[in-house]
Amino acid sequence: xxxxxxxxxxxxxxxxxxxxxxxxxxxxxxxxxxxxxxxxxxxxxxxxxxxxxxxxxxxxxxxxxxxxxxxxxxxxxxxxxxxxxxxxxxxxxxxxxxxxxxxxxxxxxxxxxxxxxxxxxxxxxxxxxxxxxxxxxxxxxxxxxxxxxxxxxxxxxxxxxxxxxxxxxxxxxxxxxxxxxxxxxxxxxxxxx
Amino acid sequence: xxxxxxxxxxxxxxxxxxxxxxxxxxxxxxxxxxxxxxxxxxxxxxxxxxxxxxxxxxxxxxxxxxxxxxxxxxxxxxxxxxxxxxxxxxxxxxxxxxxxxxxxxxxxxxxxxxxxxxxxxxxxxxxxxxxxxxxxxxxxxxxxxxxxxxxxxxxxxxxxxxxxxxxxxxxxxxxxxxxxxxxxxxxxxxxxx
Amino acid sequence: xxxxxxxxxxxxxxxxxxxxxxxxxxxxxxxxxxxxxxxxxxxxxxxxxxxxxxxxxxxxxxxxxxxxxxxxxxxxxxxxxxxxxxxxxxxxxxxxxxxxxxxxxxxxxxxxxxxxxxxxxxxxxxxxxxxxxxxxxxxxxxxxxxxxxxxxxxxxxxxxxxxxxxxxxxxxxxxxxxxxxxxxxxxxxxxxx
Amino acid sequence: xxxxxxxxxxxxxxxxxxxxxxxxxxxxxxxxxxxxxxxxxxxxxxxxxxxxxxxxxxxxxxxxxxxxxxxxxxxxxxxxxxxxxxxxxxxxxxxxxxxxxxxxxxxxxxxxxxxxxxxxxxxxxxxxxxxxxxxxxxxxxxxxxxxxxxxxxxxxxxxxxxxxxxxxxxxxxxxxxxxxxxxxxxxxxxxxx
DNA sequence: AATGAATGAGCATTCATTCAT
DNA sequence: AATGAATGAATGCTCATTCAT
Numbered sequence: 001x002x003x004x005x006x007x008x009x010x011x012x013x014x015x016x017x018x019x020x021x022x023x024x025x026x027x028x029x030x031x032x033x034x035x036x037x038x039x040x041x042x043x044x045x046x047x048x049x050x051x052x053x054x055x056x057x058x059x060x061x062x063x064x065x066x067x068x069x070x071x072x073x074x075x076x077x078x079x080x081x082x083x084x085x086x087x088x089x090x091x092x093x094x095x096x097x098x099x100x101x102x103x104x105x106x107x108x109x110x111x112x113x114x115x116x117x118x119x120x121x122x123x124x125x126x127x128x129x130x131x132x133x134x135x136x137x138x139x140x141x142x143x144x145x146x147x148x149x150x151x152x153x154x155x156x157x158x159x160x161x162x163x164x165x166x167x168x169x170x171x172x173x174x175x176x177x178x179x180x181x182x183x184x185x186x187x188x189x190x191x192x193x
Numbered sequence: 194x195x196x197x198x199x200x201x202x203x204x205x206x207x208x209x210x211x212x213x214x215x216x217x218x219x220x221x222x223x224x225x226x227x228x229x230x231x232x233x234x235x236x237x238x239x240x241x242x243x244x245x246x247x248x249x250x251x252x253x254x255x256x257x258x259x260x261x262x263x264x265x266x267x268x269x270x271x272x273x274x275x276x277x278x279x280x281x282x283x284x285x286x287x288x289x290x291x292x293x294x295x296x297x298x299x300x301x302x303x304x305x306x307x308x309x310x311x312x313x314x315x316x317x318x319x320x321x322x323x324x325x326x327x328x329x330x331x332x333x334x335x336x337x338x339x340x341x342x343x344x345x346x347x348x349x350x351x352x353x354x355x356x357x358x359x360x361x362x363x364x365x366x367x368x369x370x371x372x373x374x375x376x377x378x379x380x381x382x383x384x385x386x
Numbered sequence: 387x388x389x390x391x392x393x394x395x396x397x398x399x400x401x402x403x404x405x406x407x408x409x410x411x412x413x414x415x416x417x418x419x420x421x422x423x424x425x426x427x428x429x430x431x432x433x434x435x436x437x438x439x440x441x442x443x444x445x446x447x448x449x450x451x452x453x454x455x456x457x458x459x460x461x462x463x464x465x466x467x468x469x470x471x472x473x474x475x476x477x478x479x480x481x482x483x484x485x486x487x488x489x490x491x492x493x494x495x496x497x498x499x500x501x502x503x504x505x506x507x508x509x510x511x512x513x514x515x516x517x518x519x520x521x522x523x524x525x526x527x528x529x530x531x532x533x534x535x536x537x538x539x540x541x542x543x544x545x546x547x548x549x550x551x552x553x554x555x556x557x558x559x560x561x562x563x564x565x566x567x568x569x570x571x572x573x574x575x576x577x578x579x
Numbered sequence: 580x581x582x583x584x585x586x587x588x589x590x591x592x593x594x595x596x597x598x599x600x601x602x603x604x605x606x607x608x609x610x611x612x613x614x615x616x617x618x619x620x621x622x623x624x625x626x627x628x629x630x631x632x633x634x635x636x637x638x639x640x641x642x643x644x645x646x647x648x649x650x651x652x653x654x655x656x657x658x659x660x661x662x663x664x665x666x667x668x669x670x671x672x673x674x675x676x677x678x679x680x681x682x683x684x685x686x687x688x689x690x691x692x693x694x695x696x697x698x699x700x701x702x703x704x705x706x707x708x709x710x711x712x713x714x715x716x717x718x719x720x721x722x723x724x725x726x727x728x729x730x731x732x733x734x735x736x737x738x739x740x741x742x743x744x745x746x747x748x749x750x751x752x753x754x755x756x757x758x759x760x761x762x763x764x765x766x767x768x769x770x771x772x
Numbered sequence: 773a774a775t776g777a778a779t780g781a782g783c784a785t786t787c788a789t790t791c792a793t
Numbered sequence: 794a795a796t797g798a799a800t801g802a803a804t805g806c807t808c809a810t811t812c813a814t
Contacts, residue, residue: 023306029809030776039775041811050809106309109302113216116299120362144382148375154359155352155379162351163344169313182341186348189337190383222784232800234786243784411691415788416797425796427790436788492695495688499602502685506748530768534761540745541738541765548737549730555699568727572734575723576769586777608805618779620807629805 003056008046011036015057020099024107029053051115054108058119061100062126064093069129079137080192083156084184086133088177090160095176098168105165127153134191143191152191159187196253201239204229205253208246213292217300222246244308251301251312254293255319257286262322272330273385276349277377279326281370283353288369291361298358320346327384336384345384352380389442394432397422401443406485410493415439437501444494444505447486448512450479455515465523466578469542470570472519474563476546481562484554491551513539520577529577538577545573582639587625590615594636599678603686608632630694637687637698640679641705643672648708658716659771662735663763665712667756669739674755677747684744706732713770722770731770738766 003009014036019027029050033040047053068089076082094101108119134152137143143152163183167176196202207229212220222243226233240246261282269275287294301312327345330336336345356376360369389395400422405413415436419426433439454475462468480487494505520538523529529538549569553562582588593615598606608629612619626632647668655661673680687698713731716722722731742762746755 025305028807040809041775042773044810045773106306110305110309112218112303113299117362147379148372150359151356151372151375151379154355155348155376155383158351158353158355159348160351161355162347166343166347179341179344182344183348186340186344186383189385190348190379192382221782233784233802234800235798237785238798409691414786419797426788426798427796428794430789431794496690496695498604498689499685503748533765534758536745537742537758537761537765540741541734541762541769544737544739544741545734546737547741548733552729552733565727565730568730569734572726572730572769575771576734576765578768607803612780619781619805620779621777623806624777 003060005046007036007038007042009060011038011043011046011053012057012060015053016061016099016103019057019107020102024110027107051111051118054111054115055118055122057103058108059122061104062122065090066126066129068093069126073129073132079133079140079142080188082133083137083188086130087156087160087184087187088180091164091177091180091183094164098172101164101168101172105161105168127157130156137191141193144193147191155190156187159183196249198239200229200231200235202253204231204236204239204246205250208250209254209292209296212250212300213295217303220300244304247301247304247308248311248315250296252315254297255315258283259319259322261286262319266322266325272326272333272335273381275326276330276381279323280349280353280377280380281373284357284370284373284376287357291365294357294361294365298354298361320350323349330384334386337386340384348383349380352376389446391432393422393424393428395446397424397429397432397439398443398446401439402447402485402489405443405493406488410496413493437497437504440494440497440501441504441508443489445508447490448508451476452512452515454479455512459515459518465519465526465528466574468519469523469574472516473542473546473570473573474566477550477563477566477569480550484558487550487554487558491547491554513543516542523577527579530579533577541576542573545569582635584625586615586617586621588639590617590622590625590632591636591639594632595640595678595682598636598686599681603689606686630690633687633690633694634697634701636682638701640683641701644669645705645708647672648705652708652711658712658719658721659767661712662716662767665709666735666739666763666766667759670743670756670759670762673743674751677751680743680747680751684740684747706736709735716770720772723772726770734769735766738762 011032015027015032018032018035022031029043030040032053033043036043043053047056069086072082072085072089076085094104109116111119130153131149134143134149134156138145138147138149160183163179164176167174167179204225208220208225211225211228215224222236223233225246226236229236236246240249262279265275265278265282269278287297302309304312323346324342327336327342327349331338331340331342353376356372357369360367360372397418401413401418404418404421408417415429416426418439419429422429429439433442455472458468458471458475462471480490495502497505516539517535520529520535520542524531524533524535546569549565550562553560553565590611594606594611597611597614601610608622609619611632612622615622622632626635648665651661651664651668655664673683688695690698709732710728713722713728713735717724717726717728739762742758743755746753746758
C-alpha cells in the first residue's frame with residue numbers, strides 16, 4: 001500500500017508546508033518535491049498527478065478529524081456533549097497547526113471547482129457523523145425534533161468554517177480555542193429543544 | 194464616470210455568464226469579450242486588467258445586497274424582522290440568478306488570495322450592516338445582550354453562505370427560498386434573548 | 387502642400403518631444419497626439435502612418451543640417467575650413483537641442499531595419515555634400531589625393547556620430563561644442579595631404 | 580556552469596541566425612527554439628528571459644573580439660602594429676560571419692535602451708583595451724602625445740563601426756577585409772605623432 | 773526506486789489604425 | 794477638418810508531466 005511508505009506522508013507534509021508558505025498557485029510540484037527533499041519525478045511514483053496530491057492532503061488530514069469525531073461519538077454521554085466536543089476538537093486541531101489551517105481554509109479553496117467537488121465528497125463523511133449527532137439529539141429530545149437536519153448541519157458546519165476562516169484571515173491574532181464555548185453555546189441555543 | 198456607460202455593465206454581465214458557464218480558469222478575456230459582443234481590446238477601455246473585471250463583478254453585484262440591506266434596515270420594525278428579511282433577500286437574489294450564485298459561491302473563490310482579500314473588503318461593508326442589526330437587537334432586548342457579536346455574525350453569515358453553497362453544489366435541485374424561514378428560525382433561536 | 391500647414395510641424399515637434407521623453411517604444415501615436423494637443427485620428431490627416439511621422443521627423447530635422455551645410459560650402463574659403471565648419475555646425479545644432487540629439491542618436495536607432503534604411507537614404511544627401519568637400523580638397527591638394535573617398539567619409543561621419551552618441555549616453559555631462567576643434571584636428575590629420 | 584553546456588552555445592548560435600534571417604522584432608522565442616532544434620521551454624532552462632538571450636549573444640560574441648584583442652596587445656611589437664591588427668581582426672571576424680555582422684551592426688541596435696545600456700557596458704571592456712593601445716602609443720611617441728584619448732578612441736571606434744555598418748547596409752557587396760589597410764592608414768595619419 | 777532535463781500548450785494585454793459622427 | 798471609441802492581431806513565459814538513464 002503506497003500510503004504506508006514513508007515517502008507518501010513525507011510528500012503530503014511537504015505539500016502542506018509548500019502551499020501554506022507559497023500559496024496555492026505558487027506551490028508548484030517542483031517546490032513540493034524540494035520541500036520533501038526528493039526529485040520532481042519521484043512525486044509521480046506516489047501520486048497520479050498534482051490534483052491527486054491535494055486530494056490526498058485533504059483525505060489524510062480530514063482523516064484525523066473523522067477519527068477524533070468517531071472517538072467522541074463513541075465516548076460521549078449526551079448529544080450536547082458530543083457536539084460540544086466536536087467543535088472543540090475541530091478548533092483545537094487547526095489552532096495547533098496553522099499551516100494546515102491556512103491550507104484548508106484559504107489555499108485549497110482556490111483549487112478548481114472539480115477538485116473542490118472531490119474534496120467535498122471527502123468532507124461528506126465528516127458531515128455524516130455530524131448528522132448522526134444531530135439526529136440522535138433530536139430522538140433523545142435534547143435537540144428540537146422538528147428541525148430540518150440538513151439546515152442544522154449547514155448551520156453548525158457553516159459557523160465552524162466561517163469562524164476558523166475569519167481567524168486565519170485575521171492572521172491568528174486571537175485565541176481561537178477560547179471562542180469554542182461561545183460558538184458552541186450559540187449553536188446549541190439554535191438547535192436545542 | 195465609466196461605470197455609467199452601457200458597455201461597463203455589459204461587460205460585467207458577460208463576465209458573470211462566461212465564468213458561470215466555463216469556470217473561473219476557463220473564462221478567458223476573449224471569452225468575456227465574445228459574450229459581451231465586443232472586441233477583446235474594448236475590455237481594456239473600461240477595465241485596467243482581468244482582475245479589475247472580477248473585482249468589479251463582485252462590487253457591482255454585492256452592491257445590490259448592500260443597498261437592499263440598507264433599505265431593509267431603514268424600513269424594518271424589529272431587529273428580528275430585519276434579520277429575517279436580510280436572509281430572505283440574500284436567498285432570493287441568488288436563487289433568481291443562478292449564474293451569479295455559481296460565480297459568488299464557487300468560481301470567484303478560486304481567485305488568488307490577493308483578489309479574495311479585495312473581495313473581502315467589499316464584503317466587510319455587508320457584514321457591518323449585519324453587525325448593526327445584531328447590536329440593535331441586543332440593545333432592544335430581542336437578542337441575547339451577552340453574546341459575542343463577532344461570533345454571532347460569523348454564525349449568521351457562515352450559515353447563509355454554507356446553505357447557498359450547498360444548494361449550488363447540489364445543482365439547484367431544491368427550492369432555496371423555501372428554506373429561508375427554517376434557516377432564519379434556527380439562527381434566531383441561537384441568538385434570541 | 388501638407389508640410390506647410392501649421393499642424394504638420396506641430397506634430398513633428400510633438401513627436402521629437404514624445405520620443406525624447408518616453409523613448410522610442412513608449413512614444414505611442416496617442417502620446418504624440420496628446421503632446422501636439424490634437425486627437426489621435428488627426429495625425430492620420432497629415433501622415434500616412436507612424437513610420438511616416440518618424441521619417442518626416444528625420445527629413446525635417448536633417449533638412450536643417452543640409453541647408454546649413456550648403457551654406458557652408460557656398461561661403462567657405464578652403465575645403466579645410468568647410469570641413470571644420472561642418473563639424474562645428476553638426477555639434478552646435480545637436481548641443482542646442484538635446485531632445486533632438488537623444489532622438490537621432492539613441493531613440494530612432496531602435497526603429498526597424500526598414501525604417502533605418504529609409505532614414506539612411508535621407509542621410510545620403512548630407513553625406514553627398516560631405517563627399518563634395520572631400521573631393522574638392524583632394525583636387526585642390528588640401529587632402530590626400532590618393533585616399534579612398536568612401537572610407538574618408540565613413541571616418542568623418544563615423545567619428546562625428548560616435549562622438550555625439552557618447553556625449554548623449556554620458557547625459558550631456560561635458561561641453562560637446564568645445565570638443566569640436568579637437569575632433570576636427572584629428573580628422574584633418576587623417577586626411578590632409 | 581550553464582555556459583559550458585552544449586545547449587547554451589546552441590541557443591546563442593540559433594539566436595544569431597534567427598535574428599539575422601528574420602530581423603530583431605521577428606525573432607520570436609519560438610523561432611529561436613525551432614532554429615536550435617529544441618522546445619520553447621528549454622530556452623528558459625538556460626536563459627532568464629528573451630533579453631537575457633540577447634545580452635548573452637553580445638557577451639559571447641564580443642568575448643571573441645576581446646580575447647583576440649588581448650592576444651594582439653600581448654604579442655604586438657608596436658602600438659601602430661597593434662592598432663592595425665585590431666582593425667584587421669575586427670573586420671575579419673565580421674566579414675567571416677555575416678549573420679553576426681548583421682546582428683551586431685543592425686538588428687541588436689533596435690533593442691530597448693535598457694538592453695543597449697547593458698550591451699554598452701560589455702563594449703566598454705573592448706574600448707578600454709583600445710584606450711590602452713592609444714595611451715601606450717602616446718607614451719612611446721608613436722602617437723601624438725597631446726591628443727585627447729577619448730576623442731581618438733571615438734574616432735577609431737566610430738570609423739570601424741561606420742565602415743562595417745555601411746558594408747552590411749550595402750549587403751556585403753564589396754570586400755570588407757580589403758578596406759582594412761586603407762582605414763588603418765587614415766586613422767594612423769590622424770593620430771600619429 | 774530515483775532522478776531531473778526536456779517538453780509544449782495556453783493567454784492577458786498593447787497599440788496602430790479606422791470610421792461614424 | 795477633427796474627433797476618439799472601437800478594433801483585433803500577435804507573443805513571451807510557466808509548469809505539470811514524461812522518460813532515458
